[in-house]
Amino acid sequence: MVNLNGIPPRGKRNYYLAIGLEGSANKLGVGIIKHPVLEKHEDSDLSYECDVEILANIRDTYVTPPGEGFLPRDTARHHRNWVVRIIRKALTEAKIDDPTKIDVICFTRGPGMGAPLHCVVIAARTLSLMWDIPLVGVNHCVGHIEMGREITGAKNPVVLYVSGGNTQVIAYSEKRYRIFGETLDIAIGNCLDRFARTLKIPNAPSPGYNIEQLAKQCKNKEKLVVLPYTVKGMDLSMSGILQYIDTLAKDLFKKNLKNKLLFDSRTGEQLVTVEDLCYSLQENLFAMLVEITERAMAHVNSNQVLIVGGVGCNVRLQEMMAQMCKDRSNGQVHATDDRFCIDNGVMIAQAGLLEYRTGHFVKDLSETIVTQKFRTDEVYIAWRE
Amino acid sequence: MNKGDTSFEHSLHLEIPFESIKQADVARKVLLPDPIMKPEDFQVTYSTQDTKLICDFESVDERILRVGVNSVIESIKTIVETIDELC
Amino acid sequence: MSLPHATYTGPKSTHEFEVDPSDPRYQTTEGRTTGASDYVLKQGHQDVDKPSDPKKVDNVNSKTGIDQYTTLSQLRMQLTGLQDDINEYLTEKINHVKKPRNSKQEQEINDLLDGSEET
Numbered sequence: 001m002v003n004l005n006g007i008p009p010r011g012k013r014n015y016y017l018a019i020g021l022e023g024s025a026n027k028l029g030v031g032i033i034k035h036p037v038l039e040k041h042e043d044s045d046l047s048y049e050c051d052v053e054i055l056a057n058i059r060d061t062y063v064t065p066p067g068e069g070f071l072p073r074d075t076a077r078h079h080r081n082w083v084v085r086i087i088r089k090a091l092t093e094a095k096i097d098d099p100t101k102i103d104v105i106c107f108t109r110g111p112g113m114g115a116p117l118h119c120v121v122i123a124a125r126t127l128s129l130m131w132d133i134p135l136v137g138v139n140h141c142v143g144h145i146e147m148g149r150e151i152t153g154a155k156n157p158v159v160l161y162v163s164g165g166n167t168q169v170i171a172y173s174e175k176r177y178r179i180f181g182e183t184l185d186i187a188i189g190n191c192l193d194r195f196a197r198t199l200k201i202p203n204a205p206s207p208g209y210n211i212e213q214l215a216k217q218c219k220n221k222e223k224l225v226v227l228p229y230t231v232k233g234m235d236l237s238m239s240g241i242l243q244y245i246d247t248l249a250k251d252l253f254k255k256n257l258k259n260k261l262l263f264d265s266r267t268g269e270q271l272v273t274v275e276d277l278c279y280s281l282q283e284n285l286f287a288m289l290v291e292i293t294e295r296a297m298a299h300v301n302s303n304q305v306l307i308v309g310g311v312g313c314n315v316r317l318q319e320m321m322a323q324m325c326k327d328r329s330n331g332q333v334h335a336t337d338d339r340f341c342i343d344n345g346v347m348i349a350q351a352g353l354l355e356y357r358t359g360h361f362v363k364d365l366s367e368t369i370v371t372q373k374f375r376t377d378e379v380y381i382a383w384r385e
Numbered sequence: 386m387n388k389g390d391t392s393f394e395h396s397l398h399l400e401i402p403f404e405s406i407k408q409a410d411v412a413r414k415v416l417l418p419d420p421i422m423k424p425e426d427f428q429v430t431y432s433t434q435d436t437k438l439i440c441d442f443e444s445v446d447e448r449i450l451r452v453g454v455n456s457v458i459e460s461i462k463t464i465v466e467t468i469d470e471l472c
Numbered sequence: 473m474s475l476p477h478a479t480y481t482g483p484k485s486t487h488e489f490e491v492d493p494s495d496p497r498y499q500t501t502e503g504r505t506t507g508a509s510d511y512v513l514k515q516g517h518q519d520v521d522k523p524s525d526p527k528k529v530d531n532v533n534s535k536t537g538i539d540q541y542t543t544l545s546q547l548r549m550q551l552t553g554l555q556d557d558i559n560e561y562l563t564e565k566i567n568h569v570k571k572p573r574n575s576k577q578e579q580e581i582n583d584l585l586d587g588s589e590e591t
Contacts, residue, residue, distance in 0.1 A: 065515050072586035074512055078521040080459060084466045085524055091471075099471065114587025118419065122460045125415040126467040365418045372587050394483045397558070401551065402474040404543055422580050437474075446574075447482070451562040452581045458555045459506070462523075462548055469527055469544035 002383055004041035004357040010103050013037075016357065017055075017102045019090070020349025023079045023120035024112025024140045025165055026063070026070040030086045031346030032056040032094040032102075035353060045385040047354055048149035055094035057339060057346045058086050067200040069193065076115035083123045090345070100131045104361065106352025109137030110374035112165065117370035125365060134361040136352040137368055140343075141166060141376040144308035145177060146354060147347035152334035154306045158297050160289060160321070161376075163309030163343075164189030164208075167236070167289075169296045170376060172384060177376045180296035181234035188285055189311045191238045195281060198246050199274060206342070211278050212314050218279035225261065225272055225280035229288065234295055236288045245281055249274070286317045290324045303331025312341040358382040393428070393443035395450045401438040401461060409433040412464050416440075416457065427453045476551050478558060482565075489557050491550045498553035501526055501545075505559040506552070523552075 009016045015036045022029040034053040040046055062078035064070050091099055107124040108117060128135045145159050159170040159177070167188045169181040186194075189208055196207030201214070228244055230237040251259040252272065262272050293305055305321055312318075318335050325331035340347060355361070360382060362368055403409040413431045421427055427449050430441045440457060444450035478489040491498050501523040508519040526545035541549070 062521065064512065065517050068512070068515050068517075071509070071511070074509055074521075076585075077506075077508065080463055081521050081523045083463070084470050087467075088470055115585060119459075119463065122415060122463045123467050125418075126411060126464050127471065129411040129414055130468060130472040365414060369418050369420075396481045397478055398481075399476070399478045401476045402547070422584055426577065426580060446577060447562050447566045447569075449577060449581065451559060451566070452584060454558060454562075455506075455555065456584060458551060458558075462551055465544050465548045465551070466524065469542055469548070470524075 001043045002045060002047070002358065002385055003043055004047065004354070004383060005037055006359050007357060009037060010101055013101075016104075016353055017096070018104045018106055018349040018353035018356070019087075019102055020138070020143075020345040020347065020352055021083070021087070021105070021107040021120050021124050022140070022143070022343055022345045022348045023083070023116050024108045024110070025116070025343060026075050026078070027059055027061045027343040028079045028082055028086055028120070029059040029343055029345035029348075030056070030083075030090040031058070031344055031349045032090050032096065033346055033349045033353065035357075041357075047146070047383040048153060048155060050150055050350075050354075052150050052350060054346055055096075056090040057344055058090045058093065059342070059344055060086055061205075063204045066202050067197050068203070069197060072113045072115045075113060076119050079116045080119040083120055087123065087127075099127075100133065102131070102133055104136055104353060104356040105131075105133050106136045106138050106348045106356075107368070108140050108143070108348055108370075109368065110140065110371035112140055112370075112372065114370060114372050117372075121368055121370050125368060128362075134356065135368060136355050136361050138348045138352045138355070139374050139376060139379045140348075141168065141170075142177060142379050142381075143347035143351040145170065145306075146351040147340050147344075148306045148308040148334065148336055150350055151336045151340055152306060154304055154334040156302065157304035157306040157334060158293060158300060158302050160293050160305060160307045160312070161309045162188050162289065162307065162311035162317070164193055164311075166309060167238075168376060169234070169293050171296055171300045171302070172381070173300075175381050175384065177379065177381060179375070179377055180299065181236070181292040184232060184235050184237040185239040186242065188238060188289065189309070191242045191285065192281070192311070194242060195245060195249070195278075198249050206310065208311060208314065211282070212316065214275050214278040215282045215316065218273070218275040220273070220276050221279060223276075224283060225276055227280060227284045229284060231288050231291050234292055236292055238285065241281070241284065245277060248272075249277060252277070282314070282316055286314075286320045289317065290320050293321065294324055294328070297328065297331075303328050304334065305331070306334045308336070308341065310342045312336070313338045354383040392425075392445055395444045395447055397442040397450060397454055399440040399442070399454070399458075401440075403436050403438060406433070406436055408468055409436050409438045411468070412438045412461065415464055416460055421453045421456055422449060429453065429457060476547065476554055478554060480558070480561065487561060489554055489561070491554055493546070493550060495553070497556065498550045501549055501552055503552040503556050505556045
C-alpha cells in the first residue's frame with residue numbers, strides 16, 4: 001500500500017496545487033490542478049482516484065504550413081517566446097493570486113525534442129528559485145498514462161500510447177510501466193503526419209486529424225488498398241508502409257498510368273482516391289496496433305485497454321480497439337478527449353504531483369537537465385503498489 | 386577547465402545587470418546545469434558580482450562562439466522575462 | 473540601473489559592445505538576428521511567434537505621455553540589441569575569413585540547435 005499524504009500541502013491547506021509545463025514537441029502546454037487531501041489516500045492503491053480539479057489547461061501549438069514538418073529550432077523559438085505568456089494566462093484562469101502557494105512545479109524532462117524541452121525548463125527553474133517551490137521532472141509518457149487513469153478511472157488497463165513521437169504498449173508491474181511492445185522504427189503519429197505532408201494537406205488543427213477526416217469520406221471502404229502488414233512478434237514496424245504509400249500517392253498525383261493498382265490498365269480510369277489511401281492506411285496501421293495490444297493483454301490477462309497520446313483521439317482507432325476488447329470477455333476500451341489526448345500541461349502536473357506526494361522531488365538542479373531519450377520504464381512509480 | 390589554454394583563441398565577456406543580488410544569483414543557478422557544446426570547443430563560466438551576472442565564454446572558433454553565446458543569451462532573456470512578468 | 477555590455481577578445485582584434493539606451497536598436501524585444509529561420513520563411517510561413525512586448529509600468533508619465541517600461545523589460549530590450557550586435561560582428565568576422573567548413577563543428581552546432589540523437 002502507498003501513502004500519498006506524506007507531505008502535507010503548503011500553508012496547512014487541505015488541498016494540493018500543482019502547475020505542469022509541457023513542451024516536448026510542437027505543443028506548449030501549461031496546466032494547473034488541485035488535489036484534495038483525502039483520508040483514503042493514506043494507505044491504499046488509489047492513485048487513479050485523486051478527484052482532480054482542473055483549474056487551467058492552456059495550450060498553444062506551433063503549426064507549420066502544409067507539406068512542412070516542425071523543426072526543432074523554430075519549435076524552440078515558439079516555446080521560448082510564448083512560455084511566460086502561457087504561464088501567466090494559466091495563473092489568471094486558475095485565479096491564483098499568490099503563486100508562491102503552489103506546492104510543486106512539474107515540467108517535462110523528456111523524452112522529446114531537446115531545444116524545445118530546454119526552453120521550458122529554463123522558465124521552470126527560474127520560477128522554482130524565485131517562488132521557492134520544489135520541482136519535479138516528469139516523463140512525458142508517464143504524464144499521458146496518469147492523466148488517462150485519472151480521467152477514465154481505469155484501474156489497471158493495458159496502455160496503448162500512440163502519438164507523433166511514441167508508439168508503445170505498456171502494462172504496469174511492480175513499480176514500473178513496462179514496455180510490452182513498441183515500434184521498431186517510426187511512431188504511428190509520425191507515419192500519419194509524414195503522409196499528410198506528402199498529400200500537402202493543412203497541419204491545422206493537426207495533420208492526423210485531417211487524415212482522419214479524409215478517411216471518413218472514403219466511398220470505397222469494402223475495397224481496401226493492400227498495404228504491407230508489418231507486425232513483428234510483440235512489436236511493429238511502419239517505415240516500410242510509409243515508403244510504400246508515399247510512392248502510391250506520388251504515382252496518383254503524377255498520373256502514372258503504369259501503376260495498375262491506381263489506374264485501370266485498359267481504360268486508364270482512376271481506381272483509387274486520396275480518401276481511399278487515407279482509409280486503407282488507417283485500417284492497416286490500426287489493425288497492427290490492435291494485434292500487438294491484444295498480445296500484451298493475453299500476457300497479463302487483462303481485458304481493459306487505455307489509449308493515450310494524440311493518435312488516441314482517432315475515433316476509428318477507438319472503435320477497432322473496442323471491438324477487439326468486446327470479443328475478449330467483454331472488455332472495454334478507455335480513452336480521453338482531445339483536451340487530454342493531445343500533449344498538455346495538466347498531465348504533467350498530474351504525474352508530477354503524484355510523485356511529489358510520495359516524497360520525491362528535485363534536490364539539485366543538475367537533476368533537471370532535459371533528455372531526448374527517456375524510456376517509460378526508467379521511472380520508479382512510487383505512487384502505485 | 387584550463388584557464389590558460391591557448392587553444393581557446395576567442396573569448397567574450399558579458400555583463401548583465403539585474404535589480405537585486407537574488408535575481409543575479411537565480412540567473413546563475415538556472416544557467417549552470419546545462420552543457421552547451423563539447424568542452425574542448427567551447428566553455429562558459431558563470432559568476433555574480435553584486436547584482437550583476439557575468440558570463441565568460443571561450444571558444445576555438447568564431448562560429449561556435451556565436452552559437453554558444455546566442456544560446457545562453459536566449460536563456461537569459463527567458464529568465465529576465467519570467468522574473469519581470471511572474472515574480 | 474547600469475547597462476548590459478560585452479567585450480570580445482580574439483587573436484587579431486578586440487571589440488567593446490556598448491548599449492545606447494536612446495538608440496531604437498535597444499528599444500525592441502524583436503531582434504533582427506533572432507527571427508524565424510530562413511527555411512520556414514521561404515516556405516511562406518507567417519511569423520506569429522515573435523517575442524512578447526515589453527512590460528509597461530502602471531503609471532504612465534503624465535507629462536510626456538510616453539510609456540515607461542519596467543527595468544527588466546528595458547534590460548530585455550537592451551539585451552536583444554546587444555545580442556544582434558554580437559551576432560552581426562561575429563558573422564562579419566566569419567564571412568571575412570573564408571575557412572573551409574568543418575563538418576565536425578557543423579554537426580556540433582546543429583546538435584545544440586536541434587538536439588542530437590545521443591542521450
